[in-house]
Amino acid sequence: MLKGINPILTPELLMHLCAMGHGEWVAVVDANFTANYLANGKPLVRLPGLSLERVSEAVLSVLPLATDVAQPAAIMHVCHSEAAHRTDAQHGVIQLVQKSGFGPDQVEALERYDFYEKIKTASLIVQTGEGTAYGNALFCKGVILL
Amino acid sequence: MLKGINPILTPELLMHLCAMGHGEWVAVVDANFTANYLANGKPLVRLPGLSLERVSEAVLSVLPLATDVAQPAAIMHVCHSEAAHRTDAQHGVIQLVQKSGFGPDQVEALERYDFYEKIKTASLIVQTGEGTAYGNALFCKGVILL
Numbered sequence: 001m002l003k004g005i006n007p008i009l010t011p012e013l014l015m016h017l018c019a020m021g022h023g024e025w026v027a028v029v030d031a032n033f034t035a036n037y038l039a040n041g042k043p044l045v046r047l048p049g050l051s052l053e054r055v056s057e058a059v060l061s062v063l064p065l066a067t068d069v070a071q072p073a074a075i076m077h078v079c080h081s082e083a084a085h086r087t088d089a090q091h092g093v094i095q096l097v098q099k100s101g102f103g104p105d106q107v108e109a110l111e112r113y114d115f116y117e118k119i120k121t122a123s124l125i126v127q128t129g130e131g132t133a134y135g136n137a138l139f140c141k142g143v144i145l146l
Numbered sequence: 147m148l149k150g151i152n153p154i155l156t157p158e159l160l161m162h163l164c165a166m167g168h169g170e171w172v173a174v175v176d177a178n179f180t181a182n183y184l185a186n187g188k189p190l191v192r193l194p195g196l197s198l199e200r201v202s203e204a205v206l207s208v209l210p211l212a213t214d215v216a217q218p219a220a221i222m223h224v225c226h227s228e229a230a231h232r233t234d235a236q237h238g239v240i241q242l243v244q245k246s247g248f249g250p251d252q253v254e255a256l257e258r259y260d261f262y263e264k265i266k267t268a269s270l271i272v273q274t275g276e277g278t279a280y281g282n283a284l285f286c287k288g289v290i291l292l
Contacts, residue, residue, distance in 0.1 A: 001290045002164050002208035004150065015161035018148050062148040144147045 006058040013045045016124045017063055022143045025122040026063065028056050030089075030135030035127040038116065043124045052130040053092030056137055059126065065100050066142035071108040073097045074138040076115040083109070089135040110138075152204040159191045162270045163209055168289045171268040172209065174202050176235075176281030181273040184262065189270045198276040199238035202283055205272065211246050212288035217254040219243045220284040222261040229255070235281040256284075 001007045005014070020026065029035050030052060035044055047055055066072040075090045077083075086094065086109075094104050110118060118138060119125065128135070147153045151160070166172065175181050176198060181190055193201050212218040221236045223229075232240065232255075240250050256264060264284060265271065274281070 002160070003210050003290060005164070005208060007290070007292055009164075011161040011165040014148070014164050015157040018151070018155075018157040018160050062151060064149050144149060144153070146153055 006061045008047060008050060008055065008058045009062065010045065010047070013126065014062070016043045016045065017059065020123050020141050022141060023066060024141050025118070026059060026124045026126065026139050026141070027119045027122045028052060028059060028126045028128060028137045028139070030128060030130035030132065032133070033127060033136055035125050038119050039125045042122070044127065045124070046127045047129065049129040052089045052128050052135040052137060053096065055126055055128045056093050056096050056139070059139060060096055060100055063139060064142040064144055065097065065102060066140040068142070069140050071106050072102065072140040072142065073106060074108040074110050074115070074118065076134045076136045077109040077111055078134050079112055087132055087134055089130060089132050093137045152207045154193060154196060154201065154204045155208065156191065156193070159272065160208070162189045162191065163205065166269050166287045168287060169212060170287050171264070172205060172270045172272065172285050172287070173265045173268045174198060174205060174272045174274060174283045174285070176274060176276035176278065178279070179273060179282060181271050184265050185271045188268070190273065191270070192273045193275065195275040198235045198274055198281040198283060199242065201272055201274045202239050202242050202285070205285060206242055206246055209285060210288040210290055211243065211248060212286040214288070215286050217252050218248065218286040218288065219252060220254040220256050220261070220264065222280045222282045223255040223257055224280050225258055233278055233280055235276060235278050239283045
């Protein structure tokens with residue numbers, strides 16, 4: 001642990017988040033997600049027992065969302081549901097994005113297989129203990145100007 | 147880089163600092179220090195071009211100093227100098243320790259070979275670009291209560 005840093009950010013997770021550059025994506029996925037297969041060798045950090053919202057909150061406490069991308073966050077849309085349908089866990093992610101100063105429409109709802117395709121371009125996957133279905137999110141890192 | 151975290155803390159340095167537990171020591175040493183030899187396989191992170199003070203400031207921005215150790219910081223005493231003698235770089239370290247709420251007498255002045263012995267117990271060595279002699283310090287990590 002470190003002063004002023006969310007304590008669920010493990011040493012390895014902090015390292016990988018810090019190593020990401022502007023425009024790179026991190027995925028935060030649920031406990032059932034095919035994380036290891038889709039990681040395909042890229043960094044995969046596991047935080048069992050912790051919800052999508054709690055892990056997303058920790059990630060967004062240190063990761064600025066990109067302001068030069070129309071939708072710097074994404075969730076996986078529930079198959080065969082109405083376009084506006086969101087699960088409770090997804091609502092949690094949307095609220096976190098709003099707390100970061102973005103609108104709810106800046107969270108893209110990706111269809112399942114589009115989400116799988118997009119996650120292939122991510123730099124890092126964090127697998128949580130989220131037990132609900134479709135409990136996955138993607139976040140795009142922004143710049144930090146000094 | 148990450149939001150709210152000193153930008154000279156590299157991904158690997160953040161990881162190693164975060165992985166340290168209560169009572170472990172980190173050494174911040176100058177550019178001439180026998181860092182690689184004394185690291186002897188333990189983590190060694192290099193920050194060339196940066197002073198002892200700047201790197202110590204970054205380390206102490208995330209590392210709480212131990213409150214259950216009489217002297218949670220140390221510098222290397224200049225050989226054959228008066229007991230109270232400190233270099234400018236060492237004064238910088240002492241001021242940083244004071245800013246963390248500790249007294250200047252809580253920075254131990256270790257003789258050169260005692261410093262070498264103590265560094266063997268450290269968990270991590272950070273080699274700076276400090277160009278002045280005796281530009282070395284040791285810090286003991288404290289607890290973070292949640």
